[in-house]
Structures are given as structure tokens and as C-alpha cells.
Amino acid sequence: MPQDFYTEHEKLLSQQFLKDKYLIVPAEDMDSLNAIRKKVAEAAAAALNLPIPNDDQTDHFLNHIHERVTGKELNDVRLKVITEMNRDPWFRKAYFKVARENLMSLVGNELAMQRRINLSIQLPDDDSSLLPVHADVWAGDSPYEIVQWIPLVNCHRTKSMYITKADADEKVQANFSAFKNKSSEDLFQHIKDDVIFLDVPYGSVLLFSQNVMHGNRINTEKETRWSMNCRFKSILTPYHGKKMGEFFEPITVRPLTRLGLEYKLPEGQYEQ
Numbered sequence: 589m590p591q592d593f594y595t596e597h598e599k600l601l602s603q604q605f606l607k608d609k610y611l612i613v614p615a616e617d618m619d620s621l622n623a624i625r626k627k628v629a630e631a632a633a634a635a636l637n638l639p640i641p642n643d644d645q646t647d648h649f650l651n652h653i654h655e656r657v658t659g660k661e662l663n664d665v666r667l668k669v670i671t672e673m674n675r676d677p678w679f680r681k682a683y684f685k686v687a688r689e690n691l692m693s694l695v696g697n698e699l700a701m702q703r704r705i706n707l708s709i710q711l712p713d714d715d716s717s718l719l720p721v722h723a724d725v726w727a728g729d730s731p732y733e734i735v736q737w738i739p740l741v742n743c744h745r746t747k748s749m750y751i752t753k754a755d756a757d758e759k760v761q762a763n764f765s766a767f768k769n770k771s772s773e774d775l776f777q778h779i780k781d782d783v784i785f786l787d788v789p790y791g792s793v794l795l796f797s798q799n800v801m802h803g804n805r806i807n808t809e810k811e812t813r814w815s816m817n818c819r820f821k822s823i824l825t826p827y828h829g830k831k832m833g834e835f836f837e838p839i840t841v842r843p844l845t846r847l848g849l850e851y852k853l854p855e856g857q858y859e860q
């Protein structure tokens with residue numbers, strides 16, 4: 589595909605994304621990211637009846653939450669925090685600002701955003717909230733979606749998520765009938781030498797295609813993982829199970845698209 593209309597920066601970004609199917613980029617707006625992290629920590633402290641950590645304590649508070657919560661209580665806390673995150677409209681705007689320019693370069697400038705931002709918390713050595721190997725497109729997402737994955741603590745090795753190397757992923761998905769009667773653990777064992785546990789420190793953002801197999805394993809690091817994920821797509825690309833209005837909300841519809849969608853030909857004019 590000719591790329592001569594791209595800027596040099598867009599060319600580099602898209603080449604790298606098309607090669608690896610993911611990118612790790614610096615947060616574009618640290619103030620927004622810090623405000624997001626503060627809100628999450630406050631909501632978690634409230635859910636656990638703990639004092640709200642100050643800014644200097646927040647990183648330690650999140651990384652060490654397993655010292656104050658059991659695996660059993662965790663999902664309840666997680667759901668309470670998600671509700672708080674999604675209650676304030678500023679939170680979504682801040683989330684978008686953290687990777688706005690990169691999203692526009694990779695996806696388009698007329699974007700739909702997932703209505704509910706997700707939160708994932710992985711305590712050390714806990715197997716209760718793992719996501720086995722999958723590609724979200726296998727379960728209702730369209731292949732036109734990107735995931736914006738933002739860590740609230742430094743994520744690496746099993747404290748992070750893994751993604752499959754693009755060439756290995758392509759081979760397995762092209763020959764998927766071989767795995768028809770196999771478990772997702774069998775599938776993971778098959779690809780395990782071809783997965784990359786992504787190094788995503790706080791202050792950076794992971795953008796990945798959910799067409800590629802990914803997931804997580806038991807966190808064998810000594811700290812708890814906190815990360816958020818939210819999908820974006822170009823408004824006018826095809827939808828699958830996740831519909832506009834229900835799952836996605838338009839966030840940057842441009843004026844000419846509005847005019848075009850609203851325009852009605854006067855009666856008697858030729859309609860194609």
C-alpha cells in the first residue's frame with residue numbers, strides 16, 4: 589500500500605505496528621495519567637476502608653495491595669473501582685488524552701471508544717483472575733479494534749500480559765483446526781516459546797491488535813499488577829458483536845461526516 593501521504597513519523601509508527609501488531613509508547617499527557625492513577629487508588633482505598641494514600645505513597649499502595657486484600661475480596665473491590673472510574677466523564681477524556689495522537693495515527697481521526705473502561709488486578713501467585721490465551725476477535729470483537737492498555741504500576745514478566753510474536757501467531761491461526769479439540773493450556777504450551785511478556789512501565793502505554801493471541805499467566809513477581817484496557821475503532825469501519833451505542837460511543841465525529849450522515853436528498857432527486 590503506498591504510504592507516501594504519511595508523515596515520516598506516521599510511516600515509522602505504522603510500519604512498526606504492522607510488523608509487531610503492538611506498540612509501546614510514552615504517555616502523551618502525564619498529568620492525565622497521574623490523575624487517573626490517583627482516582628483508581630482513591631476508589632480502591634475507599635472500597636477497602638483504608639486511608640487514601642498521598643501521591644508519594646500511591647505506587648507502593650497499588651503494588652502492595654495483596655498485603656491488604658485476599659483473592660476472594662478482590663473481584664468485589666475491582667468492580668467497585670471500575671464503577672468509580674466510569675462514573676466521572678473526565679476519566680474517559682483523560683484516558684483518551686494519554687494516547688490521543690498515537691491512536692489517531694494508527695486508527696484514524698474519527699474514533700469510537702469503548703463505553704466501559706476495564707481494570708485488571710493480578711495479585712502475586714493468584715490464579716483466580718487469569719485470562720487464558722485468546723484473541724478477542726474470536727469472541728465478538730471486530731478485527732478493526734485496537735486495545736489501549738495502560739499500566740498503573742511498572743509491568744514486566746508475568747506481572748504483565750503476553751502477546752504472541754506476529755509470525756508465530758499467523759501460522760497458528762492459519763492452521764487452527766489442529767487445535768480444535770485442544771484446551772487453551774495446550775494452545776499456550778504450543779506457543780509459549782513465541783510469546784513476549786511486555787515490558788510496560790508506568791508512564792507508558794501499550795497499543796495492541798486483539799487479532800493476535802495474547803493473555804496472562806500467574807503473576808510470579810512480588811508486586812500486584814494494576815492495568816486498564818479500553819478498545820477504540822474508526823467509527824465507519826465494520827462492527828461485529830460489539831455494537832455502536834451499546835459497547836462503543838463515538839468520540840470524535842468530524843463535521844463532514846455529521847453532514848453526510850444527516851443529509852437527506854430533496855424529494856424527486858435521483859437517489860443511487
Ligand SMILES: O=C(O)CCC(=O)C(=O)O
Pocket residue numbers: 708719724735737748749750798802803804815817818
Ligand atoms: O491485561 C491482560 O492481561 C489481558 C488483557 C486482554 O486480554 C485485553 O485487553 O484484551
Ligand SMILES: [Fe+2]
Pocket residue numbers: 722723724798802
Ligand atoms: Fe484480550
